[in-house]
Amino acid sequence: MEKTDGLSHLISEAESPSGEQRFNQFMQKLGKNPNSKNLDLNNCALSAADVAELASLLPFLQELEEISLSWNGCIGGTLKALTVHLHHVNLLKVLRLNNCRLTAEDVISLAEILPMIPDLEVLDLSINTHIGSSMKAIAQDLKNVPGLKELNLHMCGLKHDSLQGLDAALQHLAELRKLDISCNKEIGGGFKDFTAHLASLKNLEILDLHQCCVTEEDVTVLSQVIPLLSNLQELNLSSNKNIGVSPDPLLGRLRFLPKLKSVAISNCDLSEELFSSLAEAALHLPELEILDLSWNKCVGGNLKLLLGALKLATEIQVLRLSSCNLVTEDLTLLTFLAQDGHLGRLRELDVSYNNNISDEGWLLFCQGLAAFKELSVLDVSLRPSSCRDCGTWFSELLAALPQLPALAELGLQRWLLSESQRKQLESFNQDNKRNIRFDC
Known part of the structure; x- marks a missing residue:
């Protein structure tokens, strides 16, 4: 009787699906093609059961380099089930958790696992509006991923203390190429606590600060630091109206960033004087491809100030002048x-x-x-x-x-x-x- 039971057990094991088979079945169930290096489950309406099943599969996915779980609300509150197994995928380079309704506990569990994935290059936590209060925890552990190239914290509910923690982390992120902290309205007034190490990011290519409610004091600080980012290619300062009233020469100092390809300053309430300062700086931006000046009424009737820059901008591909109070003369200038x-x-x-x-x-x-x-x-x-x-x-x-x-x-x-x-x-x-x- 015992021998028969043992034989049944062996047959059962032989017939049970392998980890690879289980992964393939899981992906097919979600209508996705399995890929041993790239797990793309964006916007898949994952259930809590799916998350649990995925967690059980991670030990069999040791070649994974990219995990994208964005736009799956059920991830919020369940991330620990995944992070406890993330040490199995220590080759991971990209982790995207955009709009997953993450909680403070989720962020803490993620911070704890960062030392296990030292090769991480991209971390995207954007549009998780309730994690700002816990960002200090993850900032402390960012030193464990010194090769990080892209950090996306767009609309994460960041606050002043979040900026302090983040600035401390920047000293360990010399390879950072992209930093997005846009649409965090409560960080306005806190940039003096953020820029101590920002200037050290000599490899930074993209800086997005749009809709951050920067104050005049912030503009003063940023005007001293941003021009030092010698490799900067994309700068977005849009929807920060205090830029338009600050006496500091931030826009004029963009002349020191000759590699700039994209400048977005829409809805900044620019004065004619500041627009003139920007136009002069643009003469020194030969690689400019994108210029967004929309919703700045001062441009109307004054587009001629930009004439010299537009003549030199042989690479310009995108020009946005929506709601700028343009007059016939401005449109005629573009035509000529x-x-x-x-x-x-x-x-x-x-x-x-x-x-x-x-x-x-x-x-x-x-x-x-x-x-x-x-x-x-x-x-x-x-x-x-x-x-x-x-x-x-x-x-x-x-x-x-x-x-x-x-x-x-x-x-x-x-x-x-x-x-x-x-x-x-x-x-x-x-x-x-x-x-x-x-x-x-």
């Missing part, structure tokens, strides 16, 4: 620049929400539109509160479209089109074998 051979690589032009441009201005712009040879996205929409008839420029617009082979999207919201004009747009793609999205 393109016709003179500048802005030749421009792919995206946003001049929406600028209701002060006359029909004559739009007419001249559309007549010269073909000069923007690589344009793929164009937005000329009006403000939400507005409606206006298309003038004679509409026919010029239609005539220019066949000469813009890359154009894929055209924004025309709140322009009142006649029935005939709508039909012309509807038939354009079919007649010209194109696939332009007309947003009317």
Whole structure:
């Protein structure tokens, strides 16, 4: 009788699926292709049972280099079930837990495991709004991942003490390339406690501080530190209105960052003086590809201040001037620049929400539109509160479209089109074998 039981046990073990088979079945159940190095379960509506099953599979996934579990709300409160097994995947380089409803306890359990994954290069905890109070714990353990290249803490509920802890961690993160602490409104006023080691990040390429409620005192501190980040390529300061009222020359000092490719300063309430200072600094940014000045009313009537920089910006691909109070003269300037051979690589032009441009201005712009040879996205929409008839420029617009082979999207919201004009747009793609999205 005992022998029979033993034989049954052996048969049962032989028939039980291997770890690899179990992993394949788990991924197939979720409609994903199994990959031994990249576990991508973003937005998979994982259940608590799925998380538990995944945790049991980690010992069989020792080759994993990337784990992405973003946009799975059930991860919140259950992360410890995973972290206790993360030591099995010590080759891990990328961990993304974006918008997982993480709790303070989750962050603490993650901090405890960081020494076990020393090769980590990317840590993304963005849009976990309740972890700010526990960020100090993880900041203390970031010294265990000295090769970290990307740290995303966008919209994490960070507070002043979070910045203090984070600054202490920066001294151990010499390889950091990207730092995103945007949309943390409660850190405004705390940057004096954050910049002691920020300037030491000589490899930093991307710094995102948009919508951080920076104070005038913060601007003073940042104007001293940001120009020292000699390898910076992307800087986002948007939606920080105190930048526009601070007397400190932060924007003017961007001239010391010649590698800048992207500058976003939308909705910063810039004064004409500050805009002029930025325009002068832009003369020293030869690699500039993206410039976002949207929602700064001072640009209207003053775009000529940027003329020299736009002539030199041979790499410029994206220019956003939405809601800038542009006038006819500004739009004419852009048109003449393109016709003179500048802005030749421009792919995206946003001049929406600028209701002060006359029909004559739009007419001249559309007549010269073909000069923007690589344009793929164009937005000329009006403000939400507005409606206006298309003038004679509409026919010029239609005539220019066949000469813009890359154009894929055209924004025309709140322009009142006649029935005939709508039909012309509807038939354009079919007649010209194109696939332009007309947003009317």
